[in-house]
Structure formats: C-alpha cells, structure tokens
Amino acid sequence: MSISSFSLEGKTALVTGGSRGIGKSIALELAEAGADVVITYARSVDAASEVVREIESKGRKAKAIQADAVRYNETEAVIATIQNEFSGPDILVNNAGITKDTLILRMSEEQWDDVIHTNLKSVFNYSKAVIKPMMKARSGSIITIGSVVGIGGNAGQTNYAASKAGVIGFSKSLAKEVASRNIRVNVVAPGYITTEMTGKLDDKVLQSIKDRIPLKRAGNPVEIAMAVQFLASDASSYITGTVLTVDGGMAM
Numbered sequence: 001m002s003i004s005s006f007s008l009e010g011k012t013a014l015v016t017g018g019s020r021g022i023g024k025s026i027a028l029e030l031a032e033a034g035a036d037v038v039i040t041y042a043r044s045v046d047a048a049s050e051v052v053r054e055i056e057s058k059g060r061k062a063k064a065i066q067a068d069a070v071r072y073n074e075t076e077a078v079i080a081t082i083q084n085e086f087s088g089p090d091i092l093v094n095n096a097g098i099t100k101d102t103l104i105l106r107m108s109e110e111q112w113d114d115v116i117h118t119n120l121k122s123v124f125n126y127s128k129a130v131i132k133p134m135m136k137a138r139s140g141s142i143i144t145i146g147s148v149v150g151i152g153g154n155a156g157q158t159n160y161a162a163s164k165a166g167v168i169g170f171s172k173s174l175a176k177e178v179a180s181r182n183i184r185v186n187v188v189a190p191g192y193i194t195t196e197m198t199g200k201l202d203d204k205v206l207q208s209i210k211d212r213i214p215l216k217r218a219g220n221p222v223e224i225a226m227a228v229q230f231l232a233s234d235a236s237s238y239i240t241g242t243v244l245t246v247d248g249g250m251a252m
C-alpha cells in the first residue's frame with residue numbers, strides 16, 4: 001500500500017470560523033496544500049473577504065459564507081451551497097468557538113448556554129449536515145478543534161471546558177459510527193495559541209500559562225494548521241478517533 005501524501009489536491013474543505021485566528025491559518029494552509037476552501041464566519045465581513053482573496057491568490061477556489069454555527073438550518077444551507085458550487089465537502093474543520101470566562105459563582109445561564117451552543121452544538125450541526133454526502137462518497141475527514149482545557153480543566157472556564165470535553169466524546173462516538181464508511185473523525189487540542197481570543201487575557205494570567213508550557217512559549221496558529229492538514233490528508237489514513245494535542249507539552 002502506498003500512502004499518497006499530505007496533498008489535498010482535488011478536495012474541498014469547509015472551515016468554520018475561518019475569518020480570523022486559528023481558523024484563518026487552517027483555511028490558508030489547506031489551500032496551500034491544494035484544497036478549495038469555504039469558510040464561515042459570524043460577523044467579520046471584511047476579514048472573511050480578505051481570507052477569500054488570499055486563498056484565490058494561491059490559485060484555489062474560495063468562498064466566505066456568513067452563517068451562525070449555532071443554527072442548524074444555516075448549517076444545512078452552507079452544505080447545500082458547497083454541493084452546488086464546489087465538490088464535496090471532503091474535509092470539515094469544526095473550528096468556530098468562543099470563550100465567556102468567569103468563576104461558576106458569577107457565571108450566568110446565558111454565558112453557559114452561549115459557550116455550549118457555539119462550541120459544542122455547532123459541532124453536532126456541521127457534522128450531521130456533512131455526514132450524508134461523506135457517506136455517499138465513502139470518504140471524508142472531520143477534524144474538530146478542541147482544547148487542552150477539555151482534557152485538564154481550567155478554573156474560570158467550566159463552560160468552555162465542558163464544551164471542549166464534549167467534542168472529544170462526540171468525535172470518538174461519531175468515529176465509531178462512520179469508520180466502516182471510510183470517514184475519519186479526530187480532534188486537535190491546542191494549548192495556548194496567540195490569537196484575538198487569548199489577547200483578552202491579562203499579563204499575569206499569560207505569564208502563569210507560559211510558565212506551565214514545557215516548550216516555554218505560546219504556539220502559533222500555523223502550528224495548529226499543520227496538524228489539521230495532516231489529519232485532513234491521506235498521510236493520516238489509519239488515524240481515527242484520536243485527540244492530537246498541539247500544546248508545547250502543556251497537557252503532559
């Protein structure tokens with residue numbers, strides 16, 4: 001058996017939350033590897049258009065769709081657009097996510113619901129919407145961006161940790177359901193990565209995080225994108241139901 005490569009030539013990838021941060025890096029990296037890429041976003045119209053321009057400048061087809069990942073009907077519309085205007089989708093990257101951090105004593109029901117819906121229900125929405133076309137194609141790769149916080153927990157993030165632990169259980173269960181159809185389902189769990197999401201943290205918290213990272217530095221979004229490219233490609237054809245931590249050793 002020959003493993004073809006890390007190439008994504010001829011494939012279509014959908015990256016949720018591809019307008020900024022980690023999602024943007026993933027979208028650009030998958031395009032660099034040869035995929036046509038559709039991104040979704042919530043509000044950042046200009047940033048999303050810029051990502052489309054960058055992908056097109058690499059000679060790939062691209063589209064940005066404003067769609068709330070929390071709403072199943074919007075999710076279905078995104079998949080229908082991809083089926084009409086592209087092929088696939090062959091690759092789904094569930095990346096859209098938010099934080100609303102506070103200790104449980106102060107956490108409102110709304111803060112709990114917003115994070116669980118955006119980070120966990122969205123993963124159900126998009127995975128359910130792509131599974132039929134992937135089953136028909138008898139191939140597919142679904143990659144969800146989790147977090148080391150979903151493995152080890154973090155004070156002030158009960159909502160976020162629950163959502164990220166949830167995507168691990170979800171992905172392992174789905175991996176078992178669809179493995180016989182040659183669909184692989186995996187999680188990439190980043191540690192501390194420099195983006196707008198982590199830009200909200202104050203300097204003291206930041207320093208205490210860095211002190212806990214064996215490699216002694218924050219990660220770069222591209223380092224997450226490279227792991228996603230691997231799991232999206234045939235180079236990982238025998239890997240499913242796994243959680244790949246990309247965290248400078250933080251979760252050890």
Ligand code: NAP
Nearest residue numbers: 017019021022041042043044068069096097147193195197
């Ligand atoms: P970010 O810079 O804040 O970007 C979040 C992205 O998600 C944006 O594209 C945003 O769209 C989109 N989004 C948010 N809510 C959405 C919704 N309801 N529907 C559609 N799109 C929505 O975040 P990031 O740091 O890149 O994080 C990306 C993923 O990595 C998240 O799942 C996060 O939990 C995970 N992660 C991040 C870190 C880290 O250190 N940064 C660590 C572990 C895990 P708009 O631009 O339109 O708002």
